[in-house]
Amino acid sequence: MAAGEYEIGRETGRLLVRTYRQGLAAKVGHDLLIEATRWEGHVVVPADSAARPTVSVRMDTGALEVVEGTGGVNPLSEGDRQQIQRTMRKMLRTDRYPHVAFTSTAVELRDDSATVDGDLTLTGQTHPQRLEIEQRDEATLVGTASLVQSRWGVKPYSGFLGALKLRDAVDIEFTVSLSAH
Structure with a gap:
């Protein structure tokens, strides 16, 4: 990376964001693909190889849109x-908490991949979070x-008297193209 x-x-x-259903009534719910429609970030790749890259991202929590729902008895x-x-x-x-923010604290570089540790602030709470990143091309x-x-104090969705639940762990996926400014 330049x-x-x-x-x-x-x-x-x-x-x-990908969510997954579980519970006795899981077949009536949907696994969801949700897209953040308002987010921004800053990546710094230092010229000095001894220095580590930094990453910061901020997302508007009110700008999450359901893109797709799979599974379920009926279409979404x-x-x-x-x-x-x-x-x-x-x-x-x-x-009360209009934004989610991530700021890197450590980056471990490998050939075409990296592990980025950082602090994630969600619903007013900050905890460590790890990202796994791969370089697809230049x-x-x-x-x-x-x-x-x-x-982070978010109670996973539950419906039908608890028979339909969302799994507590959600998957975050991102793809970004970097062009220097």
């Missing part, structure tokens, strides 16, 4: 999407993380 400062966001990539309807988005805003308390990074919602 040394430089890079601005990232919706114009340069995608930030996705527009009404379902709207209800899920209302439920997400309530669970994430977007009125300018494209792909990354993943598993985020356990309850660690």
Whole structure:
């Protein structure tokens, strides 16, 4: 990766959340693909090989949109999407905590990959979070993380008297193209 400062966001990539259902009534629910539609970040790759890259990202919690729902007895309807988005805003308390933020604290570089440790602030709580990143080509990074919602005080969705639940861990996926400024 070329040394430089890079601005990232919706114009340069995608930030996705995958949720998974569990419980006795799991077959009636949907596994969801959710996209962050308002987010921005900053990546610094220093010219000095002794210095480590830094990453910071900020996402608007009110700008999460359900892109796809798989599984379930019936296809995901527009009404379902709207209800899920209302439920997400309530669970994430977007009125009180409008943003999620990640700031790297350590980066371990390997050939075409890296492990980025950092602090993630969600619902007013900050805890360590790890990202795994791979370099797909000269300018494209792909990354993943598993985020356990309850660690940040988010109670996973539960319906049908607890028979349908979302798994506590959600998967975060991102792809960004870096072009220096």
